[in-house]
Amino acid sequence: MRPLTELETKTFFEKLAKYIGRNITHLIDRGDETYCFRLHRDRVYYVSESVMRKATSVGRDQLISLGICFGKFTKTGKFRMHVTCLEYIAQYAKHKVWIKPNGEMPFLYGNHVVKAHIGRVTEDTPEHQGVIVYSMTDVPLGFGVTARSTSDTRKMEPTAIVVFHQADIGEYLRQEDTLF
C-alpha cells in the first residue's frame, strides 16, 4: 500500500475526469474527513485516512482490500475503472443516462445500451463522454461511454447502440473472481 506516483495520479485522474469532470476535487477535499487514494497491488483504493492508518498494521500479503476500490492499473499502465467505484462517481457524475426497465437486464448482463432502451438522457452530452447508467428508479446500474452526442442520437434507429458498456453491477456476480 502506497500513495500514487505522479504519473499514476495523472492517468487515474484523467480517466476519472471523463465521468465526473472537475468534481474530483470533491473527492479529495471533503468536509467530513480527509480521504486519500492508495495503491495496493495495482489497485487504487479510496479510503479515509484514519482507516488507512489502521490498515498499515496489516501486512502487504495479508491486506486484501481497504475502503473502496476504484479500479486497477493494467500491465500497460492504463487505468481501468471498476464498477466498485460506481457509488462515488454516480454521486458526482455530470452526464447521466436512464434506461427503461426492459433495458435493465440486458445492460446488467454486460450488453451495450441501445436507443430503444433509453428512457432519459442528460442534455448536451457530447460524443465519447463517460456517462452513468441509471435505472428509471434512480438506481445506478453501471457506467459507459456515449457512442453519439445527444443530438445525433435522435436521428438514430432504435436498435443502434447509444452507450458503450464499460462496467455494470452485474459484474459483482459475473466477475467476482477476477474483479477483486
Add this chain to the structure above:
Amino acid sequence: MAGRPAPKKGANKAASPAQTNNNKRKSNPSKEPSSKKAKVAPVAAKGGKKSAKAAAPQDDSEDDESWAYGAVSGSDDSEIEEMDDEFVSAEEGSDIEVGALNDDFLGDEFAESDEESKGPGAAMFGSDDEDEEGQGEEEDEEDIFASNSEDDSDEDDMEAKSRKLDAAAQAEAEEAEAEMQTNIMLESDKYVLPGDDHEILQSTDLQVVQARIQEIVRVLNNFRDMREGNRSRNDYISQLLKDLCLYYGYNEYLMEKLFYIFPVSEAIEFFEANEVPRPVTIRTNTLKTRRRELAQSLINRGVNLDPVGKWSKVGLQVFDSPVPIGATPEYLAGHYMLQAASSFLPVMALAPQEHERVLDMASAPGGKSTYIAALLKNTGMVFANDANKDRTKSLVANIHRLGVKNAVVCNYDGREFPGVIGGFDRVLLDAPCSGTGVISKDASVKTNKSEQDFQMLSQLQKQLILAAIDSVDAGSKTGGYIVYSTCSVTVDENEDVVNYALKKRPNVKLVSTGLDFGKEGFTRFREKVFHPSISLTRRYYPHMHNMDGFYVAKFKKVSNKIPKKEDNVDLDEEEEFTPIVEEATKRNRGGKKSPGAAAKAVEEVEQIGFNANEDEELIRASQAKLLQTQKGIKLRPKKSA
C-alpha cells in the same frame, strides 16, 4: 390350600372314571342340538387337549393347582360349605387354568375365543359326549369332575358342577378376550424391542424403521410404564440411535452427539427439521435503502415477502419469487443481502455503536461484517478478517456491493490477533464450526464429521476465542464486548468453549446477549458442569425458532490485565500443549548429540549377531526371487540400473 394334602388326589382320580362317564351322560340331554356339535367339537377338542396339557403338571407336581381336590376332600362335613368352596375355587381355578392355557395356547387363542359366541357351557360339554375323544380329554374331564367325586347328591352335584363350569368357561372366555386386547395393547403400547439378531431388520425399508423410531420414542417418553420387561433404557436408546442413523443418514458419532443435546422427542423434531430447508431471508442494507422501499420494489418484481419477525427491523422473509432473488437489480445494487435469519443474531448481540472499531474475525462471505458496517453507518471502521484467501473474494465483493466504505479486509489466521492489531472496541467471533446447526443447508455434515474434526474444531475455537478476547480494549468508552457465535448446536463447540474462555480469562464476564428469545445455554451437560453465568448465552434451534441452529454468547471485558493466577494457568496450558513437541525435540536432540551412542547401539547389535548389510542383501535377493516368480512385474534392479 397349597398346604392341603395332595396325595388324596390320586384316590379321587382312581374313583372318578365311572362317575365321570355318568356325569357325561347326564349332562348330554341338556346339551345343544347336534348340528352345532360338529362345529364345536374340534374346537373343544383342541381346548381339551390344551387343558389336558395344562392339567398334566397338576398330577406330577402336586402344587397349588391341586386346590380343587384339596378343597373338596377337606370339606366332607358340610355340603353348603363345600359348594361355597367350590364356587370360590371354581373361579380361582378358571384363573389358573386359563393362565396355564395361555402358556400353551398363544397360537390357538382365537379359536378358543370363538367359543364365547356359541355359549361357554356348550363348548365345554360339547367335547364330553364324543366317544372318539382322546385320552387327554378324559383326563381333563377327570380333573374337572374329580373335585366332585365325593358329592352325595347327583342333582346338587350337577348344578354345582355346571355352575362351576359355566363360571370357569365364562371366565376363560373373558380372559381370552382380555388377552386379545392385551395383545393389541402389547403391539401398540409395549413395544417389543428387536433382539440382537436384528441385523436383517436393519436393512428393511425406511417405513419400518420410522415406525420403530416412533415406537421407541413413545416408550422412552414414558419409560416406567411402557418398557418391556427389564430392558434397560440403553437398549432402547442404542436401537433408536441405530435407526435414526439409518433413517436420517447421520454417522453414528454425530448422531450420538446431537441426540443427547435434546430430550428424546425433541431430538427427533430436530432431525426432522434438519431435513426441511429454512425460509430464505434477506437483510436490508440500511446504507443504501430502507426496508419498506426495498419490500416495495421487490413486490413490484412479483416477490412474495414478509418481515422476518418483530425482533429484526431489517429482515425480510421471502416466500416465493418469480425471479432469482440473488440476482435482481436491487441485489446487484446492494440494497439487500441474502442472509440467514440466524446470522443477524450475533451482530444484534454485538450491537456496535457509531465510531467504533470492530473486528470480525471470521467474516467471509461478509453477511455479518456488512451488517456491522450498516449499524456503524459507515463510521468508525470494520476489520473483516478471514483465514481463507479464496473466501475473501466474495467478502470483498459483498463489502463493495453493499457500499461499505470503512472496511479493511485482511487474510490472517484469526489466532494471530491481537498480534496484527488489537485494541478493538468490539470483536465478533463467528467461529469456524462443524455446521451442525445448518444441516438443512449442507447435509454433508451428517457424514463427514468425525470425532477428530470435533476435537480439532473446539481446539481452534478455544484458541480463537482467547485471541478475540485479547484483541478487545477493555478501556473502550462505548465497547469492550466480544460476541462468540457458531452455527453449531453441539456443546463442545459452544458452552465448553465459553466456559474455557471464562476460566482462562478471568477478566471477562458473560453479559446478556440482548436477544429476547432463544434458549438458555446449558450450565451442565452430561458429565460437564459449566459456569452458572453461561445461562446468559443463547441457543437457537431449527425446530424451535425456524432458523438455523445457532449459539450466541456475549462477553464484556472488564480489564486489560489478565489476573496473575491466570498466567500460571497459561503456562500450564502451554505445558499441556507442548509435551509432544518437547518429546520430539528431545528425540531430535538425542539423535543429534549422540552419534557415539548410535554407534554404540550398532555395536551392540553387532555383538548380538545381526549384520544389517548382510541381512539387507539377503532380503533383497529373496524379494527379487519372489518377484521373478510373479507374472507381470518388472524387476526393480532393471529400473534402478
